[in-house]
Amino acid sequence: MPPELETPRPMRADARRNRELILAAARELLASDQPDVQIDAIAARAGVGVGTVYRHFPDKEALMGELVRERFNGFNARLQEAIDDGGGDPFETLAAALRANAAETASDAATRRALMTGGERVFAHAQNEIEEFERRAAVLVERARSAGELRPDFQAHDIGMVMCGLCATMGKPEVWEWQRHLELVLRGMRAGA
Amino acid sequence: MPPELETPRPMRADARRNRELILAAARELLASDQPDVQIDAIAARAGVGVGTVYRHFPDKEALMGELVRERFNGFNARLQEAIDDGGGDPFETLAAALRANAAETASDAATRRALMTGGERVFAHAQNEIEEFERRAAVLVERARSAGELRPDFQAHDIGMVMCGLCATMGKPEVWEWQRHLELVLRGMRAGA
């Protein structure tokens, strides 16, 4: 058997557990409203030393990348549900999926920041998930367009743009309501007039 | 004459000149695509020492605040032109002003960053200009609504929200075109369907 195909020794139990603790701590801290979270804070929250964080993730960006990847997995699951759903109004199905994804994003300042200002390494780490996102979004967009409910010039790629814009609004909840913003955009997407 | 009303001695000529040099340098550096600019870099570009920057602005946020204030003055001037214009389609007048303001913002990463993530001190410094902005935007919004061209539930306050969202898109020009985003939103604003 070629060496590169051998199953590597599985991670030790404590290591696996700590990895999850770190990710959970990062999610919790980043879910708060403060955009900047230090590695030390994540380590403390996870109940491990900083060294342990760096054993599992080469640097901060890698940790962030992993979180973004997880988040996109959630988005994708939701889009898949919408695709499988089949019945119902295609535009509304798409809109509902966007609303749900937006609601999730609203409580995750970390992903927002990554979407808006993250370095390319963060995106590279979640490359596959992002591509899958665009593919599934394209399915829903195409259905809504075929049904004549979506403006013909709206593209699947615009979905990410819309969500990116929404992220900015979400960052200032004391000034604006992102729901208004989303509904405004949805009206712009809808065919007619 | 009460002391607090006496005209304070005018700023020394070199001081006045340096203040302008600093602001100009800051504008130039912040107009580039990099969101983070150091005080040292601004000072070097202006051809003065860091100490001089701190003589004119108590801290970095104060300098940023002044830049944001200037930017809003530009926005306001444009809105006033649109108000004075009078003739022409009210919705298109509003849309044109938004497009122009957006174009200006697209080349100013500093204001974008301030709009999206700036601390409240930055906004406090530009308080008057921002309020004036909302007042003038309200005039244009009201005209477009009266003409039946704007959705009745669109509010002047939403203008800022839209621009804030646009800012996020502008930050990733290699991925999205903010013009598409703006046109999408404008369609959402327009009455009908």
Add this chain to the structure above:
DNA sequence: GGATAACATGAGCTACGATTCCGTTTAAGT
């Protein structure tokens, strides 16, 4: 139960950028 490779720890190193401080220079008033 002992050997060993993984793993964990956290004080401290390093880099960076904002801000300060004081000796020096200079505009402006007489």
Add this chain to the structure above:
DNA sequence: ACTTAAACGGAATCGTAGCTCATGTTATCC
């Protein structure tokens, strides 16, 4: 010209946050 308060310069300081590494611990395999 001379005085002086205002302004300047920029090395040094300070705080912060990412990251490293020498030492101690433990899961796993036999």
